[in-house]
Amino acid sequence: MIVVLAGGVGGARFANGLAALLGAGELTVAVNVGDDFDHLGLRICPDLDTVTYTLANLNNRELGWGQVGETWSFMDAIRKLGGPDWFNLGDRDLATHILRTHRLNAGEPLSAIVADFAAQRGIVQRILPVTDDPLRTKVMTDEGELDFQDYFVRRRCEPVFRSIRFAGAESARAHPEVLAALADPALEAILIAPSNPLLSLAPILAVAEISEALRRRAVPCVAVSPFIAGQAIKGPAAKILRELGIEPGPAAIADHFGPLIDGLVIDNGDPVDFPVGGAGPALLRTDILMDGDGGQQRLAGEVLAFARSLRRG
Amino acid sequence: MIVVLAGGVGGARFANGLAALLGAGELTVAVNVGDDFDHLGLRICPDLDTVTYTLANLNNRELGWGQVGETWSFMDAIRKLGGPDWFNLGDRDLATHILRTHRLNAGEPLSAIVADFAAQRGIVQRILPVTDDPLRTKVMTDEGELDFQDYFVRRRCEPVFRSIRFAGAESARAHPEVLAALADPALEAILIAPSNPLLSLAPILAVAEISEALRRRAVPCVAVSPFIAGQAIKGPAAKILRELGIEPGPAAIADHFGPLIDGLVIDNGDPVDFPVGGAGPALLRTDILMDGDGGQQRLAGEVLAFARSLRRG
Numbered sequence: 001m002i003v004v005l006a007g008g009v010g011g012a013r014f015a016n017g018l019a020a021l022l023g024a025g026e027l028t029v030a031v032n033v034g035d036d037f038d039h040l041g042l043r044i045c046p047d048l049d050t051v052t053y054t055l056a057n058l059n060n061r062e063l064g065w066g067q068v069g070e071t072w073s074f075m076d077a078i079r080k081l082g083g084p085d086w087f088n089l090g091d092r093d094l095a096t097h098i099l100r101t102h103r104l105n106a107g108e109p110l111s112a113i114v115a116d117f118a119a120q121r122g123i124v125q126r127i128l129p130v131t132d133d134p135l136r137t138k139v140m141t142d143e144g145e146l147d148f149q150d151y152f153v154r155r156r157c158e159p160v161f162r163s164i165r166f167a168g169a170e171s172a173r174a175h176p177e178v179l180a181a182l183a184d185p186a187l188e189a190i191l192i193a194p195s196n197p198l199l200s201l202a203p204i205l206a207v208a209e210i211s212e213a214l215r216r217r218a219v220p221c222v223a224v225s226p227f228i229a230g231q232a233i234k235g236p237a238a239k240i241l242r243e244l245g246i247e248p249g250p251a252a253i254a255d256h257f258g259p260l261i262d263g264l265v266i267d268n269g270d271p272v273d274f275p276v277g278g279a280g281p282a283l284l285r286t287d288i289l290m291d292g293d294g295g296q297q298r299l300a301g302e303v304l305a306f307a308r309s310l311r312r313g
Numbered sequence: 314m315i316v317v318l319a320g321g322v323g324g325a326r327f328a329n330g331l332a333a334l335l336g337a338g339e340l341t342v343a344v345n346v347g348d349d350f351d352h353l354g355l356r357i358c359p360d361l362d363t364v365t366y367t368l369a370n371l372n373n374r375e376l377g378w379g380q381v382g383e384t385w386s387f388m389d390a391i392r393k394l395g396g397p398d399w400f401n402l403g404d405r406d407l408a409t410h411i412l413r414t415h416r417l418n419a420g421e422p423l424s425a426i427v428a429d430f431a432a433q434r435g436i437v438q439r440i441l442p443v444t445d446d447p448l449r450t451k452v453m454t455d456e457g458e459l460d461f462q463d464y465f466v467r468r469r470c471e472p473v474f475r476s477i478r479f480a481g482a483e484s485a486r487a488h489p490e491v492l493a494a495l496a497d498p499a500l501e502a503i504l505i506a507p508s509n510p511l512l513s514l515a516p517i518l519a520v521a522e523i524s525e526a527l528r529r530r531a532v533p534c535v536a537v538s539p540f541i542a543g544q545a546i547k548g549p550a551a552k553i554l555r556e557l558g559i560e561p562g563p564a565a566i567a568d569h570f571g572p573l574i575d576g577l578v579i580d581n582g583d584p585v586d587f588p589v590g591g592a593g594p595a596l597l598r599t600d601i602l603m604d605g606d607g608g609q610q611r612l613a614g615e616v617l618a619f620a621r622s623l624r625r626g
Contacts, residue, residue, distance in 0.1 A: 040411050040412065040415045041354075041411065041414055041415040041418055042411070067390070069386075070386070071384050071386040071404060073382075073383070073386070073403075073405045074387070074404050074405065074407050074408050074411075075408075076405070077380070077405040077406075077407070077409070078411075080433065080434070081408055081409065081412055081430060081434075082429075082433045083408065083412045090386075091384060091387050091404035091407075092386045092387065092389070092390040093390075094387050094390075094411075095387050095390030095391040095393075095396065096390070096394065098354065098355070098391075098407075098411075099353065099391060099396045101354055102354040116395075120393065120394050120395045121393070121394075
């Protein structure tokens with residue numbers, strides 16, 4: 001059994017590779033909810049949807065988000081009504097948002113809705129929000145504090161990143177099934193997907209029960225670097241680290257996760273300018289770019305084998 | 314200046330004919346809200362939308378409801394999620410429902426949102442919900458009482474109609490602009506569109522301030538029959554009247570509105586088997602079928618001329 005901590009696209013693709021290699025019920029994907037927000041009265045959960053759509057093979061590969069075969073009549077109509085159009089909502093995607101919001105407002109926990117949507121879409125892996133409690137990422141910038149999607153989508157990460165906080169994290173309880181999976185005697189390894197360490201993974205670890213469970217882990221924990229040659233494979237991770245005065249690359253990831261990881265997977269071409277082995281994580285160098293389904297499975301397989309070869313540090 | 318009381322399709326088409334003949338600001342369309350309901354957390358206002366889409370020339374003529382160029386990705390996706398699919402929501406239509414619901418939940422009155430949506434769509438006539446207060450049509454049937462859309466859409470008017478009530482009507486205040494228009498010294502006539510008398514017009518008149526204003530009217534009030542040869546031009550009006558033991562036709566309309574109308578417009582071929590003149594309404598016989606834009610304007614013009622020829626009875 002494997003638990004993977006995942007953000008959006010990178011997390012979804014890595015989880016999809018793992019899903020192809022593990023049996024039904026052997027994979028638990030604990031997903032970031034810090035990006036979740038309310039827009040036009042609808043609860044949007046970008047990372048949960050990206051993971052779900054990807055595992056259901058419904059993900060839109062051109063866009064990198066949303067559903068395949070998406071249409072945009074709603075956005076056209078909302079523009080004509082003078083409504084807000086800075087956040088794109090596809091017509092198919094709206095079914096997810098509307099039904100989820102309706103069920104949340106009726107009192108169902110997010111995790112139950114996510115599980116039902118996954119089952120409706122034929123997914124046999126377990127997808128869990130890291131918490132059912134409200135946890136919202138806020139980004140302090142040179143223009144003041146912005147809600148995550150204001151920073152990420154409306155302002156396209158253009159404001160200079162100063163710091164980040166996770167509103168609600170201090171009181172958020174980890175989802176009990178995530179904790180149970182992390183404590184399961186059948187657990188082989190905990191994997192940290194190549195997601196943005198600050199925007200996608202830090203909000204997961206900001207839930208005290210999660211980072212505590214990682215600290216107390218009985219199995220190896222392995223992180224996959226999201227960087228190749230100082231650039232993030234996707235998204236603003238490199239820009240953000242530079243704005244914090246940190247050079248994006250494997251050393252930043254090793255430093256960021258510190259004692260929470262026993263192994264680190266980095267790209268072949270990247271420098272090993274940080275302690276490895278005793279004082280740092282064990283290292284696997286490989287091609288971390290996931291090219292298509294084959295690339296996802298190759299990387300997932302290599303990371304699985306690496307994690308299984310490690311002992312809890 | 315003209316006030317027209319309108320339900321859905323018949324009301325919208327008649328109002329559209331009037332709009333073509335009257336100057337900007339000369340037409341007030343007071344619209345039924347009894348059909349409004351909440352579905353999947355969204356406020357749906359079928360008659361207001363049909364009137365608005367029709368006056369904006371955005372109405373879907375094939376369907377008889379919704380918007381032209383509509384797409385159905387949302388419905389396809391909601392079916393795949395196992396969500397309720399008995400009420401069709403087009404992708405374009407959703408922009409109306411989502412933005413309206415969001416603004417209602419933020420505290421705006423329905424009428425302000427309707428006015429803004431109409432302005433965004435270039436409509437120069439005034440479209441008003443007859444009330445901003447909740448007023449919901451309930452139909453008592455041989456299967457018990459049903460919410461209007463349960464009866465009308467989900468059950469396709471199949472249960473036998475026993476009676477109707479308008480929940481909230483007793484405390485609903487008429488929209489002040491409707492009352493002001495009805496009391497305006499420049500008002501020439503009040504017209505009752507060829508809408509369903511029980512389902513679409515009765516909920517308007519169930520607002521006490523509206524029926525009181527009609528009783529106190531200083532100008533002629535003219536109703537247009539929705540029946541041709543014992544059949545409703547559209548919808549279940551004939552079936553419902555028969556289930557109540559009433560023969561559908563002009564006599565039923567004359568009886569239904571009684572002293573509230575001074576004139577009645579009926580189809581050429583229909584019988585005049587009710588008092589006309591002194592003891593009943595003045596009569597105009599014409600072709601009441603509105604065939605295309607031309608037919609709408611022809612009927613509207615004939616009804617306008619007829620109403621202007623009458624005195625308050």
